[in-house]
Amino acid sequence: MNEIFPQGCAWIDNEYVELAEAKIPILDWGFLRSDATYDVVHVWQGRFFRLDKHIDRFFESTKKLRMPCQVSRDELKKILANCVVKGKLENAYVEMIQTRGMSPKFVRDPRLATPRVMAFAVPFGWILKQEDFEKGLDVLLTDIKRIPPSSVDPTIKNYHWMDLVTGMLDAYENGNDTAILVDENNNITEGPGFNLFCVNDTGIFTPDHGVLEGITRQSVFDLAKELNLPIVKKVITVEELQTANELFASSTAGGIMPITKVSGIQIGNGRVGDITRQLHKLYWKKHTDDKWSTSITDILSSY
């Protein structure tokens, strides 16, 4: 740990190392072609939240990239748990990654590469800090088009973030907290690392295409069901966003987070909405529920 690296621990090339020591060769196609997939799960008070769902998606992504993960589910769980324990973290953001690896002698064929699996745990991160919950997020609505599903399958969680980073830079320079991108028809998609939900008099809505099928997005569906709040996946127009009663974001990095302004203009009455609040409360309650979370101690003591 130093000025640059956060507290935490990484696992790479079959070893647990300090984050500053966790490095990949510059010739890894995961870097030179962004030929990689990843997933992020969080740990809250020593418990992983929906770990199996994240691992399911990770394994699916590696298969879709035609490099099925060779680490077993149980092994991977222990690796992730060890990263948290060795990093001395109580609340953590835990990332698992598989890159294509390197082809011998830099030949172009990806099939000749040996995939590389790695993981790391860092302190839990928030897109909206806990203490700013009542204030909510002010998101910049950009006209940047999210990379379409016809180019890169968004169900494979990937590092193709240049569009999202451009949005972030625009937002920060403009004084907003983060950004929202649109699709080729200028309808709403998602932001850097979060899905979006929109509440109006007729219901709760979330974009139906061109977005990552986030695990926290799925959690919102599941929580809403328990609360008898049906959510509909559909096209969401800019106008629907701007005239919503409530907006909220969902992400592993912070859970369910109110959006109270779009490009500086107040949404609804400008305060955290009732539905956002209900979902947020139930979301955090599930963090101690055995059906939704798994203790690190249990993972490390199992065989």
Place this chain on the structure above:
Amino acid sequence: MNEIFPQGCAWIDNEYVELAEAKIPILDWGFLRSDATYDVVHVWQGRFFRLDKHIDRFFESTKKLRMPCQVSRDELKKILANCVVKGKLENAYVEMIQTRGMSPKFVRDPRLATPRVMAFAVPFGWILKQEDFEKGLDVLLTDIKRIPPSSVDPTIKNYHWMDLVTGMLDAYENGNDTAILVDENNNITEGPGFNLFCVNDTGIFTPDHGVLEGITRQSVFDLAKELNLPIVKKVITVEELQTANELFASSTAGGIMPITKVSGIQIGNGRVGDITRQLHKLYWKKHTDDKWSTSITDILSSY
């Protein structure tokens, strides 16, 4: 040098190192968000080809990403030349890279990161091997859409290659040499690391949008001008591709390379075309021309 790493040399964190030692931290945004740009120049018989044009584009790309390169042109030239010399290479593929670097303590804001510049030289690589020139390339025409310019600016050379890698995997599995991707209207764009040209009875054509503005593509324009062969940038349909008299690819990785088959079906008479041959000949002739190339010895002896 070993079984995996090619002969060569890298420069990273202000040091020249063996390729196997050239690594970046897994927390670098260049990896975790593919927030990076690069350029590739080649060296033939100890001379860089059009080095200033590659450096111009690299510097432009870093500016567009709002992280203008802090290494001067003269410094960068010496670094690239040293990578070739220390790697003991006569013919080389030389890559310069700038990543966003890391934000302290993993905060999300890219503006807080310190960019990282690096470079490496490996043996010259061919998309079409010299000895296979007369045979030409057999490219698979895919229906994969190249990431559109409205999402990622293709004039910033970038590592968003998942669409291209999917094309490569499809091509290799199908027995083809490489792949061609299309745009949102199913017109022709480019392939993994190369631009495309199409010759028919009315002229020579290359796609006008949604493609990397390759330096070798620019060289083809310049060479064609010398040969009084006008080239027109325009939309190229799948039909125009399939019914062309000649097709060729342009890339730093091999120069001007004939395409004699599309998805296994012969183009024209199936032999290398006359225009391809003329351009190819003039292209290699320019490699000893002082206006087109710079000797490594001259770079290293200048102040």
